[in-house]
Amino acid sequence: MNEYFFFAGYVVLQYVVLATAWNILGGYAGYVNFGTGAFFAVGAYTAVALYKAYALPLGLQILAGAAASALLGFGVGLLTLRLRGIFFSIATIAVAIVLETVVLNWHYVGGAKGLPTLRPASATFFDSYTVWLFFVMAAIAVVAVGAARYIETSWIGRGLRAIRDNEGAAECSGVPTLKLKLAAAALSGGLMGAAGAPYAQYLSFIEPSSTFSLNYAINALAMPIIGGMGHWIGPVIGAVLLGTVQQVVTVTVSSEVNVLVVGVLLVVFVVAAPEGILGLLKKWTRNFYR
Amino acid sequence: MDQELLQVKNVSKRFGGFTALDGVSVAVARGERFGLIGPNGSGKTTLINCISGVLANDGGSIRFGGEEISALPAYQRTRRGIARSFQIPRPFHSMSVLENLLVPLEYVSGGRDEQAHEILKQIGLADKAQTLSNQLSQVELRKLELARAMAARPQLLISDEAMAGLSSNEVSEVLEILLRLNASGITVIMIEHIMQAVMKFSQRVVCLDAGRIICEGTPAHIVADKDVQRAYLGA
Numbered sequence: 001m002n003e004y005f006f007f008a009g010y011v012v013l014q015y016v017v018l019a020t021a022w023n024i025l026g027g028y029a030g031y032v033n034f035g036t037g038a039f040f041a042v043g044a045y046t047a048v049a050l051y052k053a054y055a056l057p058l059g060l061q062i063l064a065g066a067a068a069s070a071l072l073g074f075g076v077g078l079l080t081l082r083l084r085g086i087f088f089s090i091a092t093i094a095v096a097i098v099l100e101t102v103v104l105n106w107h108y109v110g111g112a113k114g115l116p117t118l119r120p121a122s123a124t125f126f127d128s129y130t131v132w133l134f135f136v137m138a139a140i141a142v143v144a145v146g147a148a149r150y151i152e153t154s155w156i157g158r159g160l161r162a163i164r165d166n167e168g169a170a171e172c173s174g175v176p177t178l179k180l181k182l183a184a185a186a187l188s189g190g191l192m193g194a195a196g197a198p199y200a201q202y203l204s205f206i207e208p209s210s211t212f213s214l215n216y217a218i219n220a221l222a223m224p225i226i227g228g229m230g231h232w233i234g235p236v237i238g239a240v241l242l243g244t245v246q247q248v249v250t251v252t253v254s255s256e257v258n259v260l261v262v263g264v265l266l267v268v269f270v271v272a273a274p275e276g277i278l279g280l281l282k283k284w285t286r287n288f289y290r
Numbered sequence: 291m292d293q294e295l296l297q298v299k300n301v302s303k304r305f306g307g308f309t310a311l312d313g314v315s316v317a318v319a320r321g322e323r324f325g326l327i328g329p330n331g332s333g334k335t336t337l338i339n340c341i342s343g344v345l346a347n348d349g350g351s352i353r354f355g356g357e358e359i360s361a362l363p364a365y366q367r368t369r370r371g372i373a374r375s376f377q378i379p380r381p382f383h384s385m386s387v388l389e390n391l392l393v394p395l396e397y398v399s400g401g402r403d404e405q406a407h408e409i410l411k412q413i414g415l416a417d418k419a420q421t422l423s424n425q426l427s428q429v430e431l432r433k434l435e436l437a438r439a440m441a442a443r444p445q446l447l448i449s450d451e452a453m454a455g456l457s458s459n460e461v462s463e464v465l466e467i468l469l470r471l472n473a474s475g476i477t478v479i480m481i482e483h484i485m486q487a488v489m490k491f492s493q494r495v496v497c498l499d500a501g502r503i504i505c506e507g508t509p510a511h512i513v514a515d516k517d518v519q520r521a522y523l524g525a
Contacts, residue, residue: 159396165382166383169438171363172342173438175365176363
């Protein structure tokens with residue numbers, strides 16, 4: 001098969017992870033993260049720094065990237081999740097700006113110029129490293145979706161939904177709201193970091209502005225909204241659909257237009273179908289059986 | 291003092307320069323039916339917010355079952371046996387009535403669907419189990435508040451104006467429920483403006499005005515009190 005399909009497929013899978021991770025906190029608990037780019041980049045730069053310093057293998061890079069971003073999620077949560085409402089969202093924007101500035105001035109990983117990373121030409125069992133990275137990202141996606149699905153159907157998910165519906169009532173019903181929010185923030189951040197960790201290997205290069213790109217934040221939020229936030233499959237549908245459309249548009253039209261596509265779709269769905277594609281499907285099947 | 295379930299001593303709460311509670315002390319005995327009245331803004335809801343942990347009290351002590359609980363977060367107090375309903379119903383609106391009850395059942399008492407159905411039957415919501423909670427009527431929402439509080443298996447139930455805005459039939463229905471719960475051994479604190487209901491329900495009543503207790507005693511004693519008449523009853 002043409003290697004391009006793996007190259008493009010990697011990006012779609014990466015968005016499956018990011019959208020699923022975002023939805024754990026944003027969809028289930030109702031706390032909106034605008035800083036997906038920062039969590040992604042912390043994973044990517046942690047991996048690059050460790051690769052440059054100790055030549056860590058990819059698996060350990062991913063674990064380390066996930067751990068660093070989970071810690072970031074926990075930290076931002078600890079500072080802001082005691083308060084309800086938008087403080088967490090504002091803090092995630094601030095964190096993204098601060099961390100990008102830090103990395104811009106961190107010369108060890110290339111600073112503003114960026115850093116080329118020499119990756120192996122091939123991997124065990126695979127002719128091309130891109131194909132190998134595709135399967136690595138697929139594995140991360142399976143873990144992310146599996147975690148989201150487990151949370152959704154367990155007592156944790158019910159607690160998070162209670163927080164989203166009414167936090168005061170949730171606390172008085174025995175839900176340890178702060179602990180649950182912190183756990184969700186750490187898990188969500190960690191998965192975003194895992195999605196970012198192989199990024200430098202994938203591009204053979206890393207530089208701050210595309211790694212911290214606002215596009216990650218917009219996509220991670222748009223995909224669950226378009227797919228449907230109430231169910232674990234929603235972000236997957238949104239990511240596959242929107243990710244694929246973006247890849248096609250990038251190749252056939254331009255990479256600027258693909259951002260426009262996301263914007264237009266987001267507005268259309270928020271106005272016309274706030275429960276996303278899943279909500280539409282539910283409505284149609286209900287009418288069908290009536 | 292073993293039969294005192296709840297002991298509030300000298301509790302104060304300030305919001306900026308406004309003193310909502312000014313050295314309030316009350317004790318509620320195990321199994322008691324306790325009424326809390328007072329004009330709007332007198333501190334009734336603030337007091338129960340301090341007891342249930344929604345607000346932290348600025349001074350004084352709150353003991354429950356002999357244990358100091360002022361520093362505990364609300365969910366810990368619920369797990370120790372304090373459950374409350376909210377004045378303005380706060381259902382988990384994306385969940386069915388049954389799921390609303392599963393939250394406290396899972397997080398506090400370890401129960402499952404059967405217990406939830408049992409509580410719904412007691413409260414008179416059995417036929418609404420699968421209804422989405424944002425489709426309930428006012429009286430059903432009040433009942434859901436009580437049912438969800440009951441699902442935490444409380445020793446102390448605090449009912450914050452569960453009857454406000456209901457018809458007289460509905461008021462008697464809710465009153466019936468609270469009396470039944472009390473008969474099953476649960477201590478009940480009732481906050482209410484409907485005097486008829488408070489007087490019928492309570493064994494002892496406390497009247498708050500401007501953050502202070504102005505009178506405490508049997509319903510008959512409260513109604514006859516000059517200060518209560520001036521501050522609240524408007525006689």
